[in-house]
Amino acid sequence: MAGSAAKTKSDSGGEAQEDSKTALNLRAIELVRARRSIREFTGNKIPDEHIELILEAARHAPSPENMLMIRFVVIRDDQETKEFLADIAQEMAETAFGGAPFELTSGRNWFIADPYRAAVYARMRDGELFRYPEKSDAVIIVCASDSWHDAGYLYPNELFGSVVAGMAIQNMWLVATDLGYGCGYEALVCSDPRHAELIRDRLGIPPIWTPLTAFCIGERISARALGPSRVPLEGLMYEERWGNPYKRIAFKKEEK
Numbered sequence: 001m002a003g004s005a006a007k008t009k010s011d012s013g014g015e016a017q018e019d020s021k022t023a024l025n026l027r028a029i030e031l032v033r034a035r036r037s038i039r040e041f042t043g044n045k046i047p048d049e050h051i052e053l054i055l056e057a058a059r060h061a062p063s064p065e066n067m068l069m070i071r072f073v074v075i076r077d078d079q080e081t082k083e084f085l086a087d088i089a090q091e092m093a094e095t096a097f098g099g100a101p102f103e104l105t106s107g108r109n110w111f112i113a114d115p116y117r118a119a120v121y122a123r124m125r126d127g128e129l130f131r132y133p134e135k136s137d138a139v140i141i142v143c144a145s146d147s148w149h150d151a152g153y154l155y156p157n158e159l160f161g162s163v164v165a166g167m168a169i170q171n172m173w174l175v176a177t178d179l180g181y182g183c184g185y186e187a188l189v190c191s192d193p194r195h196a197e198l199i200r201d202r203l204g205i206p207p208i209w210t211p212l213t214a215f216c217i218g219e220r221i222s223a224r225a226l227g228p229s230r231v232p233l234e235g236l237m238y239e240e241r242w243g244n245p246y247k248r249i250a251f252k253k254e255e256k
């Protein structure tokens with residue numbers, strides 16, 4: 001698919017119209033855009049084959065020298081642990097969002113229209129919104145290590161481990177999205193080192209492995225209608241040098 005996309009681009013001589021057609025047809029872009037954080041699950045089971053397809057995607061994450069310094073604890077049956085994680089997430093959300101005045105953080109929720117914004121914020125403050133591990137089919141505790149190593153060169157694994165974990169999670173997220181399931185990245189459970197320690201103890205995670213998140217997969221109650229939009233390319237990219245505004249092709253052409 002990527003090959004045909006590249007062909008269209010060069011054949012079209014870079015025509016903007018052709019480019020946008022290509023973007024619309026690209027399955028990868030479609031999935032990237034469709035992926036959303038889902039925090040409300042039905043609690044229904046997902047077929048084992050689907051979960052395994054999603055896990056399979058994690059295996060394909062790129063990593064330095066293919067070392068894959070990541071491990072996953074896949075929790076499906078242990079409802080008590082799911083509830084334990086939900087309790088931690090709620091407590092942490094109360095700490096994180098409960099103390100800040102609504103006015104300070106409501107700006108980031110600009111995409112939610114008044115008067116719903118205050119209601120959504122209220123759910124963040126009481127932490128209910130973050131109890132979703134208890135209704136997920138699979139809660140995956142993603143771990144990375146900064147010392148697990150089988151290469152001669154000592155890579156800065158602390159950083160690399162998180163990068164590789166991020167790539168594995170995104171792979172799973174896209175496959176789950178394609179299958180019609182929802183996913184939530186529950187970092188709240190591991191944000192406080194004391195909580196991370198509790199999780200480590202409960203699940204028997206050895207000291208060299210650090211739990212980063214509870215990545216939750218479940219049957220979603222509904223597709224997400226609203227979600228945080230993203231800043232345009234100009235807000236994230238620079239051209240050639242830091243600070244040099246990046247200009248999209250469409251605008252470059254207008255100047256000619």
Ligand SMILES: Cc1cc2nc3c(=O)[nH]c(=O)nc-3n(C[C@H](O)[C@H](O)[C@H](O)COP(=O)(O)O)c2cc1C
Nearest residue numbers: 035036037038039130184185186187188189227228
């Ligand atoms: C490193 C990281 C940490 C996050 N922490 C949490 C979290 O603790 N709880 C949660 O519900 N969502 C969490 N998220 C999800 C973000 O809130 C979400 O991706 C962002 O608001 C954009 O929304 P979208 O995923 O629907 O596009 C996290 C995402 C990342 C990448």
